Structure formats: structure tokens, C-alpha cells
Amino acid sequence: MQLMLEFSSSSHLWVLEVFTALWFFVMGSVIGSFLNVVIYRMPLGLNISKPKSRCPVCETPIQTRDNLPILGWLLLRGKCRTCQTPISVRYPIVEALTGIFFLLLYILLVHSGGQFLPYRTPNRFWGSYQILEGRTWDLIAIDVYYSYLFIVLLASAYIHYDGQEIPRRLLLWCFAIGLGAGAVIPALHPVPAFISTPSELSTGKGLLNEINYYGVLQAAIEMETLKTLGWGLLYGIITGVLFCWPVLFKQQSASPFRSRTSWLLILVGVYLGWQQVVTVGFLAAFCLFCFELSFRGNRSLLLRLPASAFIVAILTLQLLFGKYLTILPFHLSYLSYLLVTATQIVAIPVLTGLSQSIYIKRVLQSHTEDQISSNESRSITF
Numbered sequence: 001m002q003l004m005l006e007f008s009s010s011s012h013l014w015v016l017e018v019f020t021a022l023w024f025f026v027m028g029s030v031i032g033s034f035l036n037v038v039i040y041r042m043p044l045g046l047n048i049s050k051p052k053s054r055c056p057v058c059e060t061p062i063q064t065r066d067n068l069p070i071l072g073w074l075l076l077r078g079k080c081r082t083c084q085t086p087i088s089v090r091y092p093i094v095e096a097l098t099g100i101f102f103l104l105l106y107i108l109l110v111h112s113g114g115q116f117l118p119y120r121t122p123n124r125f126w127g128s129y130q131i132l133e134g135r136t137w138d139l140i141a142i143d144v145y146y147s148y149l150f151i152v153l154l155a156s157a158y159i160h161y162d163g164q165e166i167p168r169r170l171l172l173w174c175f176a177i178g179l180g181a182g183a184v185i186p187a188l189h190p191v192p193a194f195i196s197t198p199s200e201l202s203t204g205k206g207l208l209n210e211i212n213y214y215g216v217l218q219a220a221i222e223m224e225t226l227k228t229l230g231w232g233l234l235y236g237i238i239t240g241v242l243f244c245w246p247v248l249f250k251q252q253s254a255s256p257f258r259s260r261t262s263w264l265l266i267l268v269g270v271y272l273g274w275q276q277v278v279t280v281g282f283l284a285a286f287c288l289f290c291f292e293l294s295f296r297g298n299r300s301l302l303l304r305l306p307a308s309a310f311i312v313a314i315l316t317l318q319l320l321f322g323k324y325l326t327i328l329p330f331h332l333s334y335l336s337y338l339l340v341t342a343t344q345i346v347a348i349p350v351l352t353g354l355s356q357s358i359y360i361k362r363v364l365q366s367h368t369e370d371q372i373s374s375n376e377s378r379s380i381t382f
Contacts, residue, residue: 013129020111020128021103028102029069031151032095039094041156043164058083069095094158101150101316108320109146110139117142118276118326120190137217138187145181145188146319149174149271153264153312160258160306171263178270179229186225187217191273193224193231195329228273236269237262239281242348243307246356254363255356256307258287264311272318276326280318282344283325284310285351292358307352 041048054061060082063245066072072182073092080087108116113123113130130136152174158165182188240262247257270278288310320326329337 013127016128016132017111020131021106024106025099025103026069026149027099029095029099031102032098033067033069033091035151035155036091036100038170039158039162042155042167043159043162052082055080055083055085057085068098089157094154098151098154102147104308104320105143105147105150109143110136112155114139114190116321116323116343117190117321119192119195119328132236138341141185141217142188142190145178145271148177149267150312150316150319153267153308156260156264157306157308157312160261160308162344165258166260166263167298168260171260171267174267175263178267181234182229182270183218184219184221186220186222188224189228189232190271191228191275191326191328193228193274195275217375229270230275232269232271232273233266233272234269236266236277238345239269239277239348240265242345243281243285243352245349247354254360256292256305256359257352257356258306258308261306261308261336268311268315272322275328276318276322278341279342281348282351283317284314285348285355286303287314289351289355289358292355292362296358296362307355313324 037048040046052061053067058080060080063081066076066081068075069105070092073087073089076087078089079085079089084340110131111126111128113126113136114120115126123130123139125135131140145252152170155170161164217280243265244257244262247255248262265277265281268280272280283305288307291305291310327340331337332340
């Protein structure tokens with residue numbers, strides 16, 4: 001009898017784990033479907049809620065059964081049901097990316113009890129059943145907070161890829177929500193502006209925190225939280241200016257740094273704090289430089305990737321594995337910590353400047369080759 005009860009209990013837990021994970025993926029893909037609407041309509045100044053989604057060629061409204069995230073595109077085989085016009089594969093890609101991110105963030109943040117959050121002591125218990133017991137409300141709030149930042153930056157990167165300007169209202173809403181929610185919910189910022197080393201946190205105090213605080217979502221305006229927001233905003237502005245300096249004061253016709261790219265790093269600073277925005281800015285600049293250097297002779301359309309795409313890619317890694325990417329004072333000696341942080345900040349404008357130079361050379365080479373081929377075709381014709 002006892003074995004049967006244990007088996008029944010474990011099977012129920014397994015069903016709960018699978019259902020919860022599936023729910024996060026489905027919710028993410030549904031939000032990704034709405035994100036496709038935002039990416040297309042908002043830059044054009046269209047209403048994102050009306051009219052109903054329709055085929056751009058035959059203007060037939062998309063039926064509910066065809067509007068299912070990912071599955072709708074697969075069942076239609078990538079074509080409009082009425083006129084058979086091909087539907088871009090980008091729609092299910094955005095839905096899948098958003099769904100996968102929501103699933104991974106749930107597993108690595110909520111399900112793990114905060115194991116991958118920088119600085120914050122992980123919960124003693126983990127698993128989906130902790131949600132039912134009310135021990136993860138703070139982690140769920142952080143999950144929602146981070147997810148909103150991710151979808152805004154993902155939409156911004158796709159808008160840049162389409163050659164459009166990021167709508168100001170999309171950025172301002174994200175900025176206002178980040179400041180507003182971050183100011184009244186201290187748990188949203190697990191990494192404070194000024195870090196206490198682990199030696200200053202006694203074991204007794206950490207255990208008392210876990211018993212009395214973890215899982216509890218408190219609303220309060222605290223000076224420490226305001227400092228974290230202020231320093232995050234300041235360093236977000238600094239990192240954004242350093243990242244986009246090649247086009248900030250001199251407009252370039254050809255550049256991977258599109259309009260309002262610096263806003264994205266400002267948002268990262270507000271949501272994650274100054275330590276993490278420096279990391280995101282440096283790693284994004286480094287990846288952009290490596291990308292441009294590796295494919296400097298290639299003319300593929302893929303190389304039109306904007307700098308914002310690299311910011312989103314690094315942000316995704318930071319949100320999922322922030323514990324291993326964020327350098328904090330107690331990881332190194334204080335002098336080494338200052339040196340590493342200063343090196344990251346100084347390297348950002350150097351790497352982005354080199355990336356801009358390589359990009360311009362590639363564009364000029366492409367234009368030259370096109371002109372030569374055009375002249376040759378004309379000479380053959382005559």
C-alpha cells in the first residue's frame with residue numbers, strides 16, 4: 001500500500017511538472033504570435049488590436065483554427081488557405097523563440113528556485129509544487145519582469161532588421177513599467193547597486209531570510225531599490241552611448257547601429273542593474289565585432305543583422321545564466337574587480353568602432369562589385 005501511495009504521489013508530481021512546463025511554452029508562443037502583430041503594425045502606426053489578422057494579398061481574415069501559434073503555419077504548410085500565397089517562416093520562428101524562452105526561463109528561474117540568479121541565495125526547495133505552496137511568488141514576479149523586457153527587445157531587433165525605426169511608445173512603455181514596478185517591488189532586483197560580500201552575510205541571517213522572506217512578494221518603496229534603479233539607469237545610458245557612439249553624433253547611411261539602439265541598453269540597465277548592463281554591453285560588442293570580422297567578405301542577407309540582434313542574444317543568455325556571466329566584487333579581489341569592470345567599459349566603444357569600420361568597408365566593396373558587374377553587362381549589351 002505504501003509503495004502504491006508513493007508511486008501515485010510521484011506520478012502526480014510528474015504530471016504537474018509536465019503540465020506547468022507545457023503551459024509556459026504555450027503562453028510564450030501565444031505572446032510570440034501577438035508579437036508578430038506588434039512587429040508589423042506598430043512601426044507603421046497601425047492599431048495592434050484591430051482589424052483582425054488577415055492575408056496581405058487577398059485580405060481574407062485568418063480563421064481561428066489557422067491562427068494557432070506554430071501549428072497553424074504547419075497545418076497550412078506555410079501558405080494562405082484562400083489564395084495560396086506563401087506565409088513567411090518568420091512567424092512560427094518568432095512564436096517558437098518566445099515559447100522556448102518562456103520555457104527555459106521558467107525551468108532555470110522558477111523551477112530551480114533561483115539557482116541561476118546572480119547574488120541571490122537560491123531557495124532550499126525547488127520544483128513545480130513549490131508554486132502551489134506559495135514559495136515562489138518572488139521568482140514568478142521576476143520571471144514576468146524579465147519576460148517583458150525580452151519580448152520588447154526581441155520585437156525591437158526584428159523591427160530593426162526590417163529597416164524600420166523602433167516606435168517610441170514601445171520603448172517608453174517598457175521604460176515606465178520597468179521603473180514603476182521596479183520601484184515598488186524590491187524582489188525584482190536581486191542584485192543591489194552596492195554589494196555586500198558573502199562574509200558579511202551570516203549563515204543565521206541567510207536562513208532567517210529564507211524562512212521569512214523567500215516566496216513572499218512585498219510592495220514597498222525602499223531606498224536601496226531606488227539606488228539600484230538609479231545606478232542601473234545611469235550605467236544604461238553610459239553603456240548605450242559607448243555602444244552606439246559611431247552613429248550617435250554622425251548619422252551613417254550604412255551601419256549596424258540603427259536608430260534608438262542605445263535605448264535598448266538603457267532598458268537593460270533599468271531592469272537588471274548596472275553590473276549586468278555592463279556585461280551585456282561588453283559581450284554584445286564583442287560578439288558583433290567577431291561576427292563582422294568573420295564574415296567581412298560575405299554579402300549574404302544574413303549579414304544585415306543589426307547590432308540590436310546581438311544585444312537580444314546576449315540578454316537572453318544573461319537572463320538565463322546570469323549567475324555565471326555577472327562578475328561581482330566577491331568573485332575577485334576588489335582591485336581586480338575594478339580593473340575588469342573598467343576594461344569592459346573601455347572595450348565597448350573600441351569593439352563597436354572596429355565593427356562599424358568593417359561594416360562600412362564591406363558595404364563599399366559590395367557597391368563597387370555591383371557597379372563593375374553593371375558596367376560589364378552594359379558593355380556586353382552594346
